[in-house]
Amino acid sequence: MNVMDPTEVFRQEAAELFEVLEGALLDLGQRPDDRELVDSAFRALHTIKGSGAMFGFDKVASFTHEFETAFDRVRKGEIKPTQELISVALAAKDYIRALIEEPQSTDDIIGEAILDDLKRFVGADVPASAAPAAAPVEVQAESKQAGWQLHLEFETHILRNGSNPLDLLEDLAKIGPCFVVPVTDGVPYLDEMEPEDCYLKWDVTLHAACDKAAIDDVFMFVQDEMKLTLSPLEHAEAPAPLPLFQLLEEEQIPLQPAEMPAPAAEAAPVAPVASEPVKQAASQPEAKREAAPRREDAKRDDRGIATVRVQAERLDELMDRVGELVIAQARLTQLASAGSDLSIKMIAEEIERLASSLRDTTMGARMVPIGSLFGRFRRLVHDLSRDLSKPVEFVTAGEDTELDKTMIECLADPLVHLIRNAIDHGIEDTAARTAAGKTEQGRIELQAVHSGAQVLVTVKDNGGGLNTARIRAKAEEQGLIAPGAALSDHEIHQFLFHPGFSTAQTISALSGRGVGMDVVKRTIENMRGTIDLSTRPGQGTTVTLRLPLTLAIIEGLLIRVGEGRYIIPLSAVEECIELTAEDDRSRGRNFLNVRGKLVPFLRLRQILTVSGTPDQHQKTIIISTGETHVGLVADQIIGNHQTVIKSLSKLHSDVTIFSGATILGDGTAALILDVAQLVALAQSQTEKHISEAA
Amino acid sequence: MTEGLKTAGEHDATAMQVVMIGLGEEKFALDAGLVREIIDPVPVTKVAGARSFVPSVINVRGNVIPLADLRIRFGMQQVDNSADTRIVVIEIEIDGEPVLVGVTADKVYEVTEISQANVQQTPRVGMHWKPEFIRFITKWREEFVIVPNMERILN
16 A cells, blocks of 8 residues: 555645636636636635645645635625636636646746736725635724734534644644633533534633734634634733633633643533523524535535545556456356356356446446546637637537546647647637628537547537648648649648648747647547548538547457457447358459448458358448448357457557457457458558559 | 576676577577566467567467567478477567567476576578577587577567
């Protein structure tokens, strides 16, 4: 077991909270009246502040506090969140992030400038460190006091959040000599008492000539969870205890941290008897006051239970183990079916069922909805749209489409490039849009959908579309094609993926340097995906990424070709049909007639260079990728197989028609056919046939 | 075991722990540090389109690893598996990544020590093997043995 660095835990937690915060702020820009969003932004801020303080990120905590304070008027509904305010708030979020991630490279001045901006937008009258709503402090800060009379009431759950009131009292005692009296009227009967709740309140007389701010500082990180009443002491020597506590007056003792628990413990059993009426009276308003924040906390708790942070390597290990289990189970099944022992067969079936559900669960644990990725781009669009003064509406769909976590991480950079391109090159400026009779606001759609064994991610803009003539001119200029060469539009567009190719006439900070599309293409191809461009002049461009669901285990169809056995991913299989004698004989045309549609087919015996005579009744497996259907001719279809994908080693990286290997029930290895590569092969062969014929 | 080998090797700075295997008529000495295990022949799966010296893959305890045939690299006759045939699983680096590879051996003799003091100059003539495949040739019990350069052979 390795112990995680607590700071690292905080960083991870903060990263998630930043996502929530950013999402809420961006949504707020569109729906300024949504109270729920303001609240969720505040919750995120508050947690960052609290945990930041806990892990020693003092700068983070104090800046976040200022941020929270300045933003408080928004929460109270006094002012509406304007676009400018959202932008500043986003900048503040970035600053906090920088404080956490690279504290050396940040400068306090930036923080101050952001806070000044914030204050300007929310109104200059917000005091720098006014306590948030929960702490109604009405006392004017007189610079020098003889001392302060404090009444502290914490919310009952304060201990669960990791705060310790006793530590705070200790801090308070550092300011000056304190007299602390616990107030026990809130303590319930023993059998009603929650051991983890805090029922005590405190009256503190602080004999120190200090600013109110100094006291506020002590309670900075808990002030939303407590009620702090402050009143200045008239004279230094006369602490004025409240009449209710006169009985206890002689017990007033100077604060000694070590003794603090003692009065609490002693007071507990006495309290119910001594102060029953008081307790009744006190609990009523308290209940009301706490109703709202409690609801908030309940939500927070739910989230805490719903997710557990697990290191990715552990998930990978788990996947490996499950993979081995599935292989062992396949062997057991084979053994059981060969024998005649019914009870063994039953166990084998049971284990098969369990292994398959365990596999699904484990795989599910690795799957992450793509929405977590989409969220990041909203900020990108927001900033780009502001920087380029092109109003852009950003629409996402299919956020709950799930992909393997590693895939999602690999997708981030390519999508950033595509979205930048769409805004920078795709969407025209406002004048051009108005002239073309379009809405002033551009539109970018980011969408993810499952399609068979693949996930399609599309980035679609409603801009001007690709300028085919200009791409062609550029390609000719760079000597990529001969002038006047006959090329289809689709072929010309492919030059966009050429390294160093850019048609942007001015190089902006964002795009036009010609790095990008080739990198995007390479990244997607490394993921065994494909990228496709389609455009309609004046109406926009759509970039489609087709990604395989690269998962560790798939359902496969086991087939036999000659002596060898191969796996075809079942998700790609459309249907299996028998190759008719007529189709088999016609060597000239490798096409099948499937319900009136022509489907090209490949003879696997040829591709896999199998010698000998084929079986008499050849079978055809119709596979599909996207729109294309191809038939694969095999000797025998054996059946379904739970396939644990093992990658092929580097020594076989030159073999493209196999996407991996797996281990069969009898312990031999079988190769997994790469459907996309086979389809490409079929297409190139068909083209070759046609060109040879012509 | 590896620990023991290392200490044994330290007696003589020029000594080298090797696994002596037979391929055809020749004896090859594989650096014992590369060898992970020696197993009996298992069913092989042909990989269509692969380079001729790595024609197939095998399952070694749940891992699918390539099976290399050094006889092809050294232009020797391929013979059918005999009772002596073994697969030596070695770990080599390819593009900076460790890769497990099985190597078919007609016979595995023993784990022994050879001395690099007896290294013979690899003759430029009289050999039908590519010189780059050979690290050096040395003498062992009055016989010449070849220490192959596995990284080169498999790349």
